[in-house]
Amino acid sequence: MRLHAGRVVLFALAGLVGVALALVAAAPASFVDRSLERATGGRMRLAESDGTIWRGSGRIVLVDLGAEAAERRSLAGVAVPGRIDWNLRMFPLLIGQVDASIRVDGMTQPVRIQGGYGEMRVGGGSVALPSVELGRMGSPWNTLRPSGALSLRWENLTLRQGGLEGRAQIELRDASSAMTPVRPLGSYRVDIIGQGGQAELGIQTLAGPLRLQGSGNFSAQGGLRFTAEASADAAERSRLDSFLGLIGRRDGDKTIIRIGA
Numbered sequence: 596m597r598l599h600a601g602r603v604v605l606f607a608l609a610g611l612v613g614v615a616l617a618l619v620a621a622a623p624a625s626f627v628d629r630s631l632e633r634a635t636g637g638r639m640r641l642a643e644s645d646g647t648i649w650r651g652s653g654r655i656v657l658v659d660l661g662a663e664a665a666e667r668r669s670l671a672g673v674a675v676p677g678r679i680d681w682n683l684r685m686f687p688l689l690i691g692q693v694d695a696s697i698r699v700d701g702m703t704q705p706v707r708i709q710g711g712y713g714e715m716r717v718g719g720g721s722v723a724l725p726s727v728e729l730g731r732m733g734s735p736w737n738t739l740r741p742s743g744a745l746s747l748r749w750e751n752l753t754l755r756q757g758g759l760e761g762r763a764q765i766e767l768r769d770a771s772s773a774m775t776p777v778r779p780l781g782s783y784r785v786d787i788i789g790q791g792g793q794a795e796l797g798i799q800t801l802a803g804p805l806r807l808q809g810s811g812n813f814s815a816q817g818g819l820r821f822t823a824e825a826s827a828d829a830a831e832r833s834r835l836d837s838f839l840g841l842i843g844r845r846d847g848d849k850t851i852i853r854i855g856a
Contacts, residue, residue: 624646624647624648624651624653627644628641628644638657639655639657641653649682649684650682652679653678654677656674657675675699676725677699677701678699680698680699681696681698682705693710694708695709702722703722710754714756715753720748723745726744727742739842740773741770743769744767745765745768746765758793759789762787762789764784765785766782766785767782770783774838775835775838779803780803781800781803781806782802783801792815793813796811796812797810804835805828805835805838808823808824809821809822809823811855817855819854821852824850825842825852826849
């Protein structure tokens with residue numbers, strides 16, 4: 596029995612679509628690394644990936660863009676402790692929408708990410724990380740080689756055309772540096788308030804002999820502009836004197852730190 600030519604074409608197309616869907620469904624998690632690299636300008640990568648682009652896991656690496664090309668191929672930078680797991684739903688993508696959940700080791704519960712072209716919404720959440728080494732993040736971190744326990748909390752965030760709406764808070768506890776024997780230097784909190792095209796930042800000291808206080812802002816056009824004052828408690832002033840001279844410009848008993856200004 597002969598099949599009509601039109602049916603043959605339809606069956607062939609259906610077969611091709613089926614094969615394409617099977618290939619997409621089985622696409623490896625390493626594809627996420629390529630998307631992450633493009634979206635962040637190479638500043639963030641995915642290593643040790645496992646699973647598929649729809650349900651997988653890996654390790655986030657904050658890449659040192661100042662490294663030599665050969666080092667960058669091996670993802671020189673800071674690996675965020677623990678693994679990240681994601682679940683990306685396929686069918687919303689058919690109408691140009693993203694619906695995914697992400698969980699990082701140290702996160703109390705998964706965070707949901709939803710949105711489409713021009714706007715992404717990130718559910719509120721928090722994550723606590725053990726000691727994080729920041730010495731391979733480029734200047735000035737590669738000189739100071741700071742480390743400490745890091746925690747991040749945020750409200751519902753909206754990312755819209757390069758802008759950010761919402762609030763976040765970063766705490767660095769028991770910070771230390773390879774450039775001074777004083778340990779710990781202190782604990783600090785950074786508050787971030789996103790107001791569309793610009794985010795306001797402020798830092799304050801929670802505890803410790805090295806006192807930091809400052810403010811600044813970040814925008815996609817102007818980058819980071821930040822000014823802070825650093826000083827030492829009287830009991831540790833002599834031991835922190837050389838460190839204060841290293842991190843900024845001395846002004847009496849204080850040190851002025853400027854980034855991007």
